[in-house]
Amino acid sequence: MAIRVLPDDVANKIAAGEVVERPASVVKELIDNSLDAAAREIRVEVREGGKRLVRVQDDGHGMDREDAELSLKRHATSKLTAAEDLHVIDTLGFRGEAIPSIASVARFEMLTRTAESIEGTRAVVDGGKSPEVAPVGCPVGTRITVENLFANVPARLKFLKTDTTELNHTVNHVQWAALAHPNVRFVLTHNDRTLIDVAASDTRAERIRLLYGKEFADSLIAFTKSFESMDIECHIGNADLSRPNRSHQFFFVNGRAIRDRTVSAAVSEALREVVPKGRYPVAFLFLRMDADRVDVNVHPTKAEVRFQDERGLFRNIVQAVAQGIAESKYIPTIQTADDPAEQHGAPARVNNGDAPMVYPKPRSHSIIPPSRARYGDPPPATGLSGRPGPAADRQAGGPASTWTSATPARGRLGTPVVTAATGSGAIDIELLDFEGLELVGVLYNTYILVADTESLYYIDQHVAAERVNYERIVTRMRAGAVASQGLLTPISVELSPDRKVRFDAHRQWLSRFGIEAESFGGDTALIRAIPATLDSGEAEQMFKDLLDRVESELHPERSWEVIQERVAATIACHSSVRAGDPLTTDEVRALLSDLSKARLPFNCPHGRPVIISMPRMEIESRFQRR
Numbered sequence: 001m002a003i004r005v006l007p008d009d010v011a012n013k014i015a016a017g018e019v020v021e022r023p024a025s026v027v028k029e030l031i032d033n034s035l036d037a038a039a040r041e042i043r044v045e046v047r048e049g050g051k052r053l054v055r056v057q058d059d060g061h062g063m064d065r066e067d068a069e070l071s072l073k074r075h076a077t078s079k080l081t082a083a084e085d086l087h088v089i090d091t092l093g094f095r096g097e098a099i100p101s102i103a104s105v106a107r108f109e110m111l112t113r114t115a116e117s118i119e120g121t122r123a124v125v126d127g128g129k130s131p132e133v134a135p136v137g138c139p140v141g142t143r144i145t146v147e148n149l150f151a152n153v154p155a156r157l158k159f160l161k162t163d164t165t166e167l168n169h170t171v172n173h174v175q176w177a178a179l180a181h182p183n184v185r186f187v188l189t190h191n192d193r194t195l196i197d198v199a200a201s202d203t204r205a206e207r208i209r210l211l212y213g214k215e216f217a218d219s220l221i222a223f224t225k226s227f228e229s230m231d232i233e234c235h236i237g238n239a240d241l242s243r244p245n246r247s248h249q250f251f252f253v254n255g256r257a258i259r260d261r262t263v264s265a266a267v268s269e270a271l272r273e274v275v276p277k278g279r280y281p282v283a284f285l286f287l288r289m290d291a292d293r294v295d296v297n298v299h300p301t302k303a304e305v306r307f308q309d310e311r312g313l314f315r316n317i318v319q320a321v322a323q324g325i326a327e328s329k330y331i332p333t334i335q336t337a338d339d340p341a342e343q344h345g346a347p348a349r350v351n352n353g354d355a356p357m358v359y360p361k362p363r364s365h366s367i368i369p370p371s372r373a374r375y376g377d378p379p380p381a382t383g384l385s386g387r388p389g390p391a392a393d394r395q396a397g398g399p400a401s402t403w404t405s406a407t408p409a410r411g412r413l414g415t416p417v418v419t420a421a422t423g424s425g426a427i428d429i430e431l432l433d434f435e436g437l438e439l440v441g442v443l444y445n446t447y448i449l450v451a452d453t454e455s456l457y458y459i460d461q462h463v464a465a466e467r468v469n470y471e472r473i474v475t476r477m478r479a480g481a482v483a484s485q486g487l488l489t490p491i492s493v494e495l496s497p498d499r500k501v502r503f504d505a506h507r508q509w510l511s512r513f514g515i516e517a518e519s520f521g522g523d524t525a526l527i528r529a530i531p532a533t534l535d536s537g538e539a540e541q542m543f544k545d546l547l548d549r550v551e552s553e554l555h556p557e558r559s560w561e562v563i564q565e566r567v568a569a570t571i572a573c574h575s576s577v578r579a580g581d582p583l584t585t586d587e588v589r590a591l592l593s594d595l596s597k598a599r600l601p602f603n604c605p606h607g608r609p610v611i612i613s614m615p616r617m618e619i620e621s622r623f624q625r626r
Contacts, residue, residue, distance in 0.1 A: 019097050019098055019101045019102075020101055020102055020105060020149075022050070022160060022161075022166055022169060023046060023049060023050020023051060023054050023149055023160075023166050023169070023170060024050065024166065024169035024170040024172070024173050026050065026054045026102055026106075026146050026149065027044055027046070027050065027054055027056065027170050027173050027174065028173045028177075029098035029102065030054075030056035030098070030102075030144055031044070031056060031173065031174070031177045032092035032098075033092075033098065033099075033142075034056060034058035034060055034142065035092055035177070035181055035184065035255070036060075036092055037058060037060025037061045037062070037141075037142065038060050038061055039058035039059055039060035039141065039184060040059055040060075040183070040184055040185065040200065041058065041059050041184065041185040041187075042056065042057070042058045042177075042184060042185070042186055042187070043055075043056070043057045043058075043186075043187045043188075043189075044056050044170070044174055044186070044187065044188045044189070045057075045188075045189050045190075046167065046170055046188075046189070046190050046191075047190070047191055048163050048191070049160075049162070049163030049164065049165070049166035049167045049170075049190075050149065050166050050167065050170055051148075051149055051157075051160060051163070051166065052147065052148065053145070053146070053147050054145075054146040054149065055143065055144070055145045055146070056143070056144050057141065057142070057143040057144075058141045058142055058143075059139070059140065059141040060141050060142060061114060061115075061141075062112045062113045062114040062115070062117075062120070062140050062141050062142055063112045063113075063114065063121065063142065064114055064116075064117055064121070065121040065133065065135070068110060068112050068121040068123050068133070069121075069123065069131070069133055071099045071110075072099055072100055072103060072123060072125060072131050073100060074097065074100045092255065092256060099144075102146055103125035103128065103131075104125075104127070104128035105127070105128070105149060105150050105151075105152060105153050105156070106127065106146045106147060106148055106149045106150070106151065106152075107124075107125075107126050107127065107146070107147040107148055107151070108123075108124065108125040108126075108144070108145070108146055109122070109123070109124050109125075109144070109145040109147075110122070110123045110124075110142065110143070110144050110145075111136060111138040111142070111143045111144075112138070112141070112142040112143070113138050113139065113140050113141070114140065115140050119135045119136065119137060120135070120136050120137060120138035120139075121133060121134075121135060121136065122134050122135070122136035122138075127151065127152040128152070162505075164501060164502075164504075164505035167190055167501055168498060168501050168502065170188070170190075171188065171195060171196070171497050171498050171501055172498060173257075174186055174188045174196055174497075175196070175211055175496075175497060175498065176250065176252075176257035177257070178196070178198055178207060178211060179204065179207060179208070179211070179250060179252065179257075179284065180252045180255045180256065180257060180286070181255060182200070182201040182202070182203065182204050182206065182207035183200050183201070183202075184200060185198065185199050185200045186198050188497070195497045195500065195501070196211070196497050198210040198211060204233065204235065204284070204286065205217065205220075205222050205235065208220065208235060208284065211496060211497070212496045213494040213496065213523075215494070216241075216496070219237060219238050219241040219282075220235045220236060220237060220238070220241070220282070220284070221234075221235070221236045221237075221238055221324065221325060221328040222234065222235045223320075223324035223327065223328065225316075225319070225320035225323065225324065227316045227320075229289060229290070229293060229309070229312065229316075230287055230288060230289035230293075230313075230316060231287070231288045231289075232285065232286070232287055232288075232316065232317065232320045233285070233286040233288075234283070234284070234285055234286075234320060234321055234324055235283070235284035236271070236281060236282070236283050236284075236321060236324065236325060237281050237282030237283065238328075241281075241282050242275055242279035242280060242281055242282065243279065243280050243281075243282060243545075243548055244278070244279065244280070244545055244548060244549050244570070245280060245548065245549065246264065246280045247548055248280075248282040248283070248548075249264060249267065249280065249281070249282070249283045250283070250284045250285070251263045251264070251283075251285050251287070252285065252286045252287065253287045253288075253289070253294055253296075253305060254287070254288060254289065254291065254294070256296065256305070257303075258303060258304060258305050259303055259304055260304065260305065260307075262307065262310050262313060262314055263285060263287075263313070263317060265314065266313070266314045266317035266318050266321070267281060267283050267285065267317065267321060268280075268281075269314075269318050270317065270318045270320075270321035270322045270325075271321065271325070277606075277608070278606050283321075285317070287313075292308075293307065293308045293309070294306070294307055294308065295307075295308075437450040437451065437452050437457070437592075438450060438451050438452065439585070439588065439589065439592070440456070442461070442583065442588060443458075444579075444580070445579070445580050445581060445582050445583075446460065446461060446462070446579040446580055447459065447460060447461070448461055448464070448588055448591070448592065450592070453616070454615065454616050455613045455614060455615050455616060456613065456614045456616070456619065457611055457612070457613050457614075458611065458612050458613075458614070459592070459595070459610060459611045460579070460608075460609070460610060460611075461577055461579065461581075461583065461588075461591065462576055462577060462578055462579045463604045463608050463609070463610045464591055464592075464595050464601075464610050464611075465575075465576035465577045465591060466572050466573055466575075466576040466604045466605065466606075467572075467595065467598055467600070467601060467604050467605070467610055468576075468591070468594045468595055468598055469533050469571075469572040469575045469576050470568055470569055470572035470604070470605045471598055471599060471600075472533065473531070473533060473568040473571055473572055473575075474564060474565055474568045477513075477564045477568060478561075478564070482512070482513055482514040482531065483514065483531065483532035483533070484514035484515075484516065484529045484530065484531060484532060485529060485530060485531075485532045485534075486516075486528060486529045487527065487528055487529060487530065487536060487539075490526040490527060490528045491526070491527040491536065491539050491540055492520065492524055492525075492526055493517075493524065493525045493526075493527060493540050493543060493544070494523055494524055495523050495524070495525055495547075496523075497523070499544065499547045499548070500523060500525075502547050502550050503517070503519075503525055503547055504519070506547075506550045506554075509550065509554070510543075510546065510550075513531065513546075513567055513571065514529065514530065514531040514532065515527070515529065515530060515531065515543065515546070516528045516529035517543065525543075527539055527540070527543055530542075531571050531575065533571070533572075533575040534571060534574060534575045535574075535575070538574040538575065539574075541574060542570065542571060542573075542574035545570055545574070546567065546570055549566075549570065565605070568605070569605035569606060572605065573606070577591075595610070
């Protein structure tokens, strides 16, 4: 087969496949050009998620006619003059691919004028055809309009997602640019509705407040650390502010938003002692370093970079964040054991896959069954304390397991011993009869202490209540009857732009879980009804947590039953009594009674242990009685 040079229109379409993934890619590239042109106001307009229209207008330097025509040619750039410049890039754009790539897969119009020019220039390109260039009257700056993206590349068009999903990506890019460049005003509208309008700010703290609200901004700890090779500005969430995923971790290098595992790992390491497992810290990190210490030319969309000294970067971030939170009295929890989760048999990591959780066998007297019952099934025959009796049968989400017991024998703890027949042989399962134990008391208004003749047991009241509420909620969901309570006074919630987009798209989805809410103009939503198990004081945070997770929860390959379980876990967490909440003796006994009837009383739905034990032998050994 003969080798030939590709025509320019084909080469541009190939380049577009790398640079222009979706409408948000267009927005990102055009915003980068506007910022490089020293714009102080950038307006972004999109329609139908950006599929029909993307328009970016700025008040930057603009271009004369000659530069406007050159910008439509591949690899035409004002940012580089020699190969050596690639090693010291201090601009956001530099390759000269964005404009011709975009123009090759859409209808493209550019209006631009410099302050020195009397008239501006209008350039129109329709799907990669030859440009039409003519003089025009227009303000100083540049306005680029991109219509019908991928209309001439239907194979690419069919891979675009829903308008909501595409809009979410655009919102993210505008927010990231606004965070990185607080001295620039940003406006984003979608279908003539304003989603973002933030004025220029003196500080990044002020910009964060404008984007995410005062309450969120007040929950951040801000500090700056300087090292020989870099400066690090940090805004870290305090002990009460965390997220179920990494959606609120933002990293920037020299004004460029990036994804980087080294930076993310360093933040996690610095906060490892103070953020609960399964939660992720809110973090805004702005790094400033010499341009020759970071290579931004390693990814087509410049979303990833390569650092000259990754180890030094990791060390500096860990030191900066650790010192910053220590100086701000961010007090971590001191652990006296190497790994309490391992010692007491709880899963070391949360199962965040698409199958129902399977709990491992713990290293304790109580052995958790290898599979779970499906909630909403008829209750099994019961033995002592509501536990499965002879020939009780539980259907699990995975392979079936049959629970049998010839007679409810008494175990070493004075509790029923039930045998689970599995493919690998029988396992003795000792199920604690909480109602038959002696209530000793409550420690720190958090840990319920119960005992029998052989052991002392510590029960985390929040985790226990979470397990009980979780099973109730899932059972009701399976029955199609989620109890909801209307609020006499609706709860007003201020939403960030990305949460607002998700709320508008998934309001009906939330109602299936007993949450009724509506828009109240601007960035505000009103919660009018919440799940019956939820205290109104927890409604706002639960509502925000669900909005943060809605896109990941609605995975197309995930079953509805698994979605119900994952949402129920979030609601149950916010519905449960907290650590430090004082309980009456009757309330403690009621909780223990409910826990004794739970199908899996030993772990909360997130994998944390409900109960740990201290054998009497260990206590007596510590007092040298043995």
